[in-house]
Amino acid sequence: MKQSIVHIALVVKDYDEAIEFYTKKLNFTLIEDTYQPEQDKRWVVVSPPGSSGTTILLARASKTEQEPFIGNQTGGRVFLFLNTDDFWRDYNEMVAKEIEFVREPKEAPYGTVAVFKDLYGNLWDLLELNEDHPISKRIK
Numbered sequence: 001m002k003q004s005i006v007h008i009a010l011v012v013k014d015y016d017e018a019i020e021f022y023t024k025k026l027n028f029t030l031i032e033d034t035y036q037p038e039q040d041k042r043w044v045v046v047s048p049p050g051s052s053g054t055t056i057l058l059a060r061a062s063k064t065e066q067e068p069f070i071g072n073q074t075g076g077r078v079f080l081f082l083n084t085d086d087f088w089r090d091y092n093e094m095v096a097k098e099i100e101f102v103r104e105p106k107e108a109p110y111g112t113v114a115v116f117k118d119l120y121g122n123l124w125d126l127l128e129l130n131e132d133h134p135i136s137k138r139i140k
Contacts, residue, residue: 007045007057008080013070013120015042018058021119022046025097026082031055048082056080071120078115078123083135087112087128094126 012018015033022028023046031045044058061067073079084090091105091114102123103115111129118124129136 005054007055009057009059010080010122011061011066011069011073012058013061013067015044015058015060017119019044019046022056022058025094025099025119027093028056071118071122073122076123078125080122081125081127084126084128087114087126091126 010018019030019033023030027049028046029049031047032043033045034043035041036043041060041062045055046058047055061070087105091101094116095101099116101114101116105112105114110133111127113125113127116124116126
């Protein structure tokens, strides 16, 4: 049996501002942006550059009860983990693009890591896993 997680839904306030942030600030690729008239919503999918794994579905809050979760889908803990093949290249580029880092870079037993906020305040790890980390072997 083979299964995989295809998308992770990220609740956003506005499709276009989210697309702008992810494609311009984080260099993600816009994979799909399809209007669904029967539901008056869009199917918007983005992916990190060079990635062939899980994508992010940018899902606009469509109900009042969803709105409080924009930017706080996990109650203030790191929500998403963006692995890179060059931590310092990406960190410096993100700082230059005024991405807010809330925890400065540090060396950890598993690799180099820093925590940043997306446009709504969700917390992300930017990390470069050590080559001997079990996940590094899976994503190469």
